[in-house]
Amino acid sequence: MDEATARHWDELYRGRERYWSGRPNPHLVDVAGALPPGTALDLGCGEGGDTVWLARQGWRVTAVDVSTAALERSAAAVAAAGMAALVDFQRHDLARTFPTGVFDLVSAQFLQSPLEFPRAEVLRAAARAVAPGGRLLVVEHGAVPPWGNAAHHHTRFPTPQETLAVLDLDPDGWHVERLDVPQRQATGPDGQTGTLVDHLVLVRRR
Numbered sequence: 001m002d003e004a005t006a007r008h009w010d011e012l013y014r015g016r017e018r019y020w021s022g023r024p025n026p027h028l029v030d031v032a033g034a035l036p037p038g039t040a041l042d043l044g045c046g047e048g049g050d051t052v053w054l055a056r057q058g059w060r061v062t063a064v065d066v067s068t069a070a071l072e073r074s075a076a077a078v079a080a081a082g083m084a085a086l087v088d089f090q091r092h093d094l095a096r097t098f099p100t101g102v103f104d105l106v107s108a109q110f111l112q113s114p115l116e117f118p119r120a121e122v123l124r125a126a127a128r129a130v131a132p133g134g135r136l137l138v139v140e141h142g143a144v145p146p147w148g149n150a151a152h153h154h155t156r157f158p159t160p161q162e163t164l165a166v167l168d169l170d171p172d173g174w175h176v177e178r179l180d181v182p183q184r185q186a187t188g189p190d191g192q193t194g195t196l197v198d199h200l201v202l203v204r205r206r
C-alpha cells in the first residue's frame with residue numbers, strides 16, 4: 001500500500017461530505033443494464049454509486065479502492081440500499097495488488113489519478129480478471145470538464161484506440177464491442193451545464 005496515494009484520496013473524500021454525485025456512471029448503466037447479472041469487479045469504486053447500482057440489478061460485486069474513506073462511504077451506501085450481502089469490499093492499491101478471481105464484468109470508471117499510477121499494468125490486470133464470455137469496460141475522461149481547472153486544459157487523454165493498444169489483447173481471444181467517444185450533458189459543481197467527453201472501451205473475452 002502506498003500511504004501517500006491512500007492519504008491523497010482519503011483527504012479528498014474527507015474534505016467533503018460527498019464528493020461524487022452518488023449516481024451510477026451512465027455508460028456503465030448503458031452497458032451493464034443490457035447484460036444478465038453475474039459477478040462484477042468495480043475498480044476504484046469511490047463512493048459506491050456504481051457498486052450500489054450493480055448490486056440492485058442483481059450483480060455480485062467486488063468493490064475495490066485504495067481509500068479507506070471511499071470504502072467506508074461505499075459500504076454505508078450499500079448497507080443503506082440493503083445490498084450488503086451482494087458486495088465484497090477490498091482495499092487494494094492497484095499499483096501493488098489486485099483482487100483474485102475472474103468476473104463477468106470488470107469495470108474501470110474514471111480510474112484516473114493525478115498521482116503516479118501504472119495505468120497500463122492495471123488495465124492489463126483488469127483484462128486478465130475477465131472470465132470467459134465476460135467483458136471489460138473502461139470509461140475515462142476524454143477532455144477536462146468545461147468547469148475543470150484551466151491549468152489542466154492542455155492535458156491529452158489517451159484515445160480509446162490507444163487504450164485498446166495498451167491492453168495488448170490477443171485478437172483471437174477478444175471481441176471489441178465498443179471503441180468510442182460519447183458526449184453527454186452534465187451539471188458542474190456550481191450548477192453550470194456543459195458537455196462532457198468520455199473515452200469508452202468495451203471488450204468481450206471469447
Ligand SMILES: C[S@@+](CC[C@H](N)C(=O)[O-])C[C@H]1O[C@@H](n2cnc3c(N)ncnc32)[C@H](O)[C@@H]1O
Pocket residue numbers: 005009020025043044045046047049064065066067070092093094095108109110111112113117
Ligand atoms: C476519479 S475517482 C472515480 C471513482 C468512481 N469510479 C466514480 O466514477 O465515481 C478514482 C478512484 O480511484 C481510486 N484510486 C486511485 N488510485 C488508486 C489505486 N492506486 N488503487 C486503488 N484505487 C485507486 C480513488 O480512491 C478514487 O476513488
